[in-house]
Structure formats: structure tokens, C-alpha cells
Amino acid sequence: MSGNPYTKAPPVGKPGRPKSVQEPLFRFLPRHVTAAQVQKAMEGDINPFTKQPHTPQYKKILEMRKMLPVYAQRNEVLKMFSDNQIVIIVGETGSGKTTLIPQFVCYSDLPHTKGKLVACTQPRRVAAMSVAKRVADELDVPLGKQVGYSIRFENMTEPGTTFLQYMTDGMLLREAMNDPDLQRYSTIILDEAHERTLSTDILIGLLKSLAKRRSDLKIIIMSATLDALKFQKYFSSSETREPAPLLRVRGRMHPVEVFYTQEPEPDYVEAAIRTVLMIHRAEDPGDILLFLTGEEEIEDACRKIKLEADDLVNQDPESVGPLICIPLYSSLPPQQQQRIFDPAPSPRVPNGPPGRKIVVSTNIAETSLTIDGIVYVVDPGFSKQKVYNPRIRVESLLVSPISKASAQQRAGRAGRTRPGKCFRLYTEKDFMKELEEQTHPEILRSNLSNTVLELVKLGIKDLVRFDYVDAPAPETLMRALELLNYLSALDDDGNLTALGSIMAEFPLDPQMAKLLIVSPEFRCSNEILTIVAMLSVPNIWLRPPYRRREADEAHALLSVPDGDHLTLLNVYNNYKQNLGDRNWAWNNYLSQRALAQADNVRSQLQRNMERFDIDLVSTQDQRKLYTNVRQALVCGFFMQVAHREGEKGAYLTVKDNQVVNLHPSCGLDNQPEWVIFNEFVLTTKPYIRTVTEVRPEWLLEYAANYYDLSSFPDGETKRALQRVAGRRSKKAIEPEGSSNGRSSKQQKKAQQRQKKGQQKSPMDPVDVIVVRMQQIQMQQQ
DNA sequence: GAGCACTGC
Numbered sequence: 180m181s182g183n184p185y186t187k188a189p190p191v192g193k194p195g196r197p198k199s200v201q202e203p204l205f206r207f208l209p210r211h212v213t214a215a216q217v218q219k220a221m222e223g224d225i226n227p228f229t230k231q232p233h234t235p236q237y238k239k240i241l242e243m244r245k246m247l248p249v250y251a252q253r254n255e256v257l258k259m260f261s262d263n264q265i266v267i268i269v270g271e272t273g274s275g276k277t278t279l280i281p282q283f284v285c286y287s288d289l290p291h292t293k294g295k296l297v298a299c300t301q302p303r304r305v306a307a308m309s310v311a312k313r314v315a316d317e318l319d320v321p322l323g324k325q326v327g328y329s330i331r332f333e334n335m336t337e338p339g340t341t342f343l344q345y346m347t348d349g350m351l352l353r354e355a356m357n358d359p360d361l362q363r364y365s366t367i368i369l370d371e372a373h374e375r376t377l378s379t380d381i382l383i384g385l386l387k388s389l390a391k392r393r394s395d396l397k398i399i400i401m402s403a404t405l406d407a408l409k410f411q412k413y414f415s416s417s418e419t420r421e422p423a424p425l426l427r428v429r430g431r432m433h434p435v436e437v438f439y440t441q442e443p444e445p446d447y448v449e450a451a452i453r454t455v456l457m458i459h460r461a462e463d464p465g466d467i468l469l470f471l472t473g474e475e476e477i478e479d480a481c482r483k484i485k486l487e488a489d490d491l492v493n494q495d496p497e498s499v500g501p502l503i504c505i506p507l508y509s510s511l512p513p514q515q516q517q518r519i520f521d522p523a524p525s526p527r528v529p530n531g532p533p534g535r536k537i538v539v540s541t542n543i544a545e546t547s548l549t550i551d552g553i554v555y556v557v558d559p560g561f562s563k564q565k566v567y568n569p570r571i572r573v574e575s576l577l578v579s580p581i582s583k584a585s586a587q588q589r590a591g592r593a594g595r596t597r598p599g600k601c602f603r604l605y606t607e608k609d610f611m612k613e614l615e616e617q618t619h620p621e622i623l624r625s626n627l628s629n630t631v632l633e634l635v636k637l638g639i640k641d642l643v644r645f646d647y648v649d650a651p652a653p654e655t656l657m658r659a660l661e662l663l664n665y666l667s668a669l670d671d672d673g674n675l676t677a678l679g680s681i682m683a684e685f686p687l688d689p690q691m692a693k694l695l696i697v698s699p700e701f702r703c704s705n706e707i708l709t710i711v712a713m714l715s716v717p718n719i720w721l722r723p724p725y726r727r728r729e730a731d732e733a734h735a736l737l738s739v740p741d742g743d744h745l746t747l748l749n750v751y752n753n754y755k756q757n758l759g760d761r762n763w764a765w766n767n768y769l770s771q772r773a774l775a776q777a778d779n780v781r782s783q784l785q786r787n788m789e790r791f792d793i794d795l796v797s798t799q800d801q802r803k804l805y806t807n808v809r810q811a812l813v814c815g816f817f818m819q820v821a822h823r824e825g826e827k828g829a830y831l832t833v834k835d836n837q838v839v840n841l842h843p844s845c846g847l848d849n850q851p852e853w854v855i856f857n858e859f860v861l862t863t864k865p866y867i868r869t870v871t872e873v874r875p876e877w878l879l880e881y882a883a884n885y886y887d888l889s890s891f892p893d894g895e896t897k898r899a900l901q902r903v904a905g906r907r908s909k910k911a912i913e914p915e916g917s918s919n920g921r922s923s924k925q926q927k928k929a930q931q932r933q934k935k936g937q938q939k940s941p942m943d944p945v946d947v948i949v950v951r952m953q954q955i956q957m958q959q960q
Numbered sequence: 961g962a963g964c965a966c967t968g969c
Contacts, residue, residue, distance in 0.1 A: 302966065302967075303965090303966060303967080304966090304967080329969085330967095330968095331967075331968055331969080332969095334969080347966095347967065347968080348967080349966090349967045349968045350967090350968075350969075352967095352968080353968060353969055354969075356969095357969085374966090376966065376967075377966095377967080378966095378967065378968085472964065473963070473964060474963070474964090475962090475963090508963095508964075508965090509964075509965065509966090510963075541964050541965070542964055542965055543964075543965060543966095545965085546965070546966085547965070547966075562964060562965085563963085563964035563965085564964070564965090565964080565965085576963070576964060578964090621966090629968090633968095684969090685968090686967085686968035686969085687968080715968095717963085718963070722962080783968090783969085786969090787969085840961095842961085842962070843961040843962055844961090844962065860962090860963080862962065862963075863961085863962080864961090866961095866962080868962090
């Protein structure tokens, strides 16, 4: 344990004032506050943080707070906090740890007396918002004053007033990029650490080393039970090797009885439907939650359940009650998601058999959304999970068996309001022997180019030896470094370049950040800004079943034959011309929600661009503009290029040589020889999605390093490029050879560099940008 | 011939 500079801080309370009535925190010694003191402050008539009398509802809420299991353990919590720099707290859902522990920390740490904050991170925005609201109510203060939240697009805090800040883990990571010591905070609480999001994992690593530099910083890691040992070991004392201190808080859950199948089920969807109907026929009243893997599966199952349930009711109206089946997945509009809170249907006739509600959901109901009143859970044991293949640089979603931890979490959903039952559609033996203990943390399943850029910006020099809780595959790190080097974000020694430093400031994938930064050189930064924003939001295209043809026709009217990126630009411009009209979006089968989100992202990115003095420019002539946009796209996405092979519409990705097809949603009116793509998706087949035609000359010109033919793998793609390079060098000798309005002087420079044979000669537009960035940085210093 | 869930000053 390190020294604690606050132990000598004077007790709170002005000496002239006699009684603790005016000063409820009188004699509170920061970080040595006792449970009795906290209890007294909580029960007092004066709010210790506002010095105002408590409102009448305060006492009501206080009674509920006192019922939470964590309250009963306040003694242990406060003592642990006083005695240690780093504490691990584990607790089941319903323990009250997310709301109460940060409050106890505030009563003890007294951050407001030293101009600091207590941060509590959440993996999700909605959680950060709703918990902050809840805690503000509990402490009887307005939300955004003493208690606030900070999430992307919304800062509900008041500098100087807020001392308890809920925030997304991603936000704290962003903050660390500009203040690696996180000086604003006196205590940092990482909640839901067991979810092991990318941001949480990086934060854990940073905090471990920060704890050594800042002995005054306290850290609390909160997690579900199973991971406790791992975190304890990870945070063990470097001197004594003692595991970090652990506190278990009890949950308040009702028992859930778990059933397994005798034999493995060959078709889990069919088995799930059968089980749901069996529960409906035979079990006591209570709602059902069924976990399936995706939208299509869910809609399909809902249809079948409804049909079969109607049959049952018709056959036996005396004993089978009515049933509603509600689908739940993230791409549903929020209004429809709200339906999960509808009550179960009433009996058809007075005193008839009661109705039942069935929610059929993706994993969203496992972590993000809780539905009260669920008594039965049906768990087929699968979910779609992200997997990353560094060899071909492809992230994809695969239906995979869930982990034991996940299965437990799912079962727990049945016991929130009363004792429940969980039907697992696999054998007990499979549960014990086949399921992994934990879901692999995201850092092992993701493309890390973004994360690596963040880490380098955070000042982490040796990425391989960074103290990860779980170290990613070296090949994944290598792939990320390679990409960042080709993008000129890192130099050949892995150091952050001026360009890379700016790129890291944008909440974007490095390719897109690069694209945005070079876009003024192509006189189309307004348009690239739009395209990047549109690529950063979920799918904008709606395609309701039974309306597929109409939707496709509407989309065809908006599409630009030169490429899907330009179609996105066109859709956004039309959306703005129609003033963001909901009906216009709906009539064109577009998601108004996604478009509004893109508009929001666009403004945020625009503010970033202005901060770095990146010009917002356009080209008037539309043909020219479209060409410029396509050229700029090459500067970011030159590694995501495919070349047509043969006549059957097959493409080969450059260098990786993966056979891919244009995704059916692609709007190109022909099959161009060269295309760049935004995404490689592996569903029924390997597809490339959001595709735009490019000229091979642009690849050689704007991505000369990557398209250095001497190091290019042999094949048809290389031969095609060689033919282009041959034509190009002939053309360059002619005096009028300027292809892109670039001066012959610039071209000469480029040729000279190529002659010199520099392995990593930077691309021209970047040259210009890097110099300008350096100037800006010098000005700022 | 077609997408789990999150996130980013």
C-alpha cells in the first residue's frame, strides 16, 4: 500500500461554527470515514452536499436504499476503501453496488472538498445515464449538478460542482489520451469489468500503471463473481505478490431452478419453440424469455410460436390462455423495443386461463436490457459473437456456443421478481464439459488497429509488453501496426507521427480518420465528412419483409452508379434537403434514426476538424467532385481493394487473395475491374459491402508504398497493375501528363522519389498534411 | 441474394 497524502487533510467543517447541524460532514476525515458517520449523514435532515433540507421523497428513497444488500455491508466497504489503494468488489445483480458503492466512496473520499471527482464507468451509455439519474435522486440533488454523467454527445456535468460522474468507459479512455494521469479524479471505479469490453481492458492496464505514479489515486474494480480471482491476481502487489483485496457483496436474487435436456437437440430453434409452448401449456403463470441469435431467427420463431399457440387455444380454450410474442433486438426502433414492458394479455373470458407474454430476444436482454416479471428462461446456448481473423484481417459474426458465465447470466434473468425456472436446451454434461468458463474478452476477438493507435497516443511504447489482462495475439498487433504504418500514422520505428497524433483524436477507425484529414487536398472535405459520418452509423437501409421489392426500388432511385460511398452522400444530402423529415425517410425505406445519428456524428467530426484547422471545402462541378471523392477514398482504404477475376462476378482482394462477391445490396450498375470496399462480411458467403469503383492509376499514385510492385504477391492482380504502371510511366514522360490537376512539379517530385527507390516514401497529399499538422502543433505549444 | 451486443471530448 502506498502513502496517502489526504490523511493529513483537515477535517471538514468551519471551526467557527459550533454544531454539526450546519455541517453534516463535521469531523469527517477524508478516506477515514466510518460507517456510523455515513449513516448519520444519510439520515440527517440537512443534505450534506447542498446544505439544503432534504425533500420529503428523500426519506422514502432512503428506506429503499437501506434494504439493498450493499448497505448492510457498508462497514466492510468503507474499511476496505480506507485501507487500500486498489479494491476488487464482486457482486450479483440486485446487490445495489452500482448505485451505492460510488455514494459510499463519495462520503468517504469527499472529492468536492479537494476539487476532484469520483468517476464510475459503465460499458453502455444508457446505463451511465440512468444510473446517474437514479443516484442523483438518491442523494437528493439535481442531475447534472453534484451528480452527473458524461457520454458521447452529452455532457451532463457542471465543472466545479459535479463530484460524482458516471461515464462510459470509452469516454474515460478518450480523456486519458490528453491527460494520461487523469488528474481530475481522486477515485476511479470501473463497473461491469467482467464484460471485458475493449475500453475496459485498456483502462485496467492503464490504471494499474497509473496507480504506481499516483499514490493518491484510489481504484475500485467491480465485477460479477466468476472473474474475481483473475482481477485479484492481476492487481496483486508487486512487492508482496499478495492478491489484491476482494470484497464480496451479496445479491438479492430469487432461486432459479435449472433444467437440462436428456439428449443434445439437433435443431435448437425447433426445440426452443417446443419448450416455450410446453411452458405455456403446463407451467404456472409468468412471462417467458427466449434467447435466440439474430433478427431473422427471432422474427421467424415469433411467427411460428403465434401460429402454434393459436392452434392450442382453439383446441383447448378451457385450459390454454392467450399469448403474445414480442421480438427484441437492437435494430428495432425504440418504440417497438418498449413493447417488452407491455403487460401479459388478460384472460379471454373472466376467470379463464391467464395470458402470457413471451419475449424472444438476442443477447441484448442478457446485458443491456432487463425485463421485470420474467419467470421462465429458455436458453438454447448460442449467440452471435464477433471473431477476428488477423490473417485475412476480417471481423465476422459467428453463431457460437455461449460461455458458462453467459448461461448463468441468462438463468438469472428468471429470478428477478420471484423464484423462476431456466430450461437449457443442452445436456448437463455439455454444460460442464463443453462450455468455456468465460466469453473471450473483446480484445482477443477484434481488429485492434484503432486500439493500437490509442495506446500509442497514450504513450505506450512497447505494445507487446503492455500489461494486458489478456494479451492479444501477436499477429493481431502486427496487423494493426502494419496498417497504421501504411497509413503514415506510425513511422517505421513505430513512433506516432504528427498525422497519427491527429488521427487518434478522431472517434473513427484509422482509415476513416486518415481519409478525413487528407480530404481537403482533394477539394471534397465536406463530402468526405458526410460519407465518414454515414459509414459510422448502423445500417440506414430498411427492408421490411413483404416490402422488399418496394424497398429495393426506392433504394435504386437514390443510388449513384459510380459507387455506394457516393450513394451514401446522395442519401444524406436528400435527407437534409427534406429537412430530416420522418415521412420522407420512411417513404424511401430509410432509417430516420440512423440518419439523425449520422447527422449528429457529422457535427461532432466537423467540430474536431475545425479544432485542427482542417478546411471544409467542396468542388462545384459534380463530375469532378465525384472523381475527387473516389480518389480521396483511396488514401484511406487502399488496403481494402478488390480486383475482378474472370467473368462470373468474383473478385479477389489485393494481397490477401480472398475470393469475394459484391454484396447484393451493392448499387453499382456494372462490375468494375477495380473497387474499394468498406467492409468484408462473412455471412452465407464472403461479401464485400459498400463498394466504389476506382482507377488502378490512383492506387499506384496515392498508395505507392502499399502498391510497390516489387514486393507484391504474384498473380493476375499484380500483372494488371504492372500493365497500368507501364502505361503510366510512358504517359508521365509527356509534358501534359498531369492526371489530377497536380502540377508537373509535384509529379516530378513523386517520380524522383520513386526513382530513389525509397521503400516508404510518403504519399503526396500526406506530405502536405503532415507539414501543416506540425505547424499547427507548434503553434498550439 | 442479406446484420449479436456495445462504444468514441
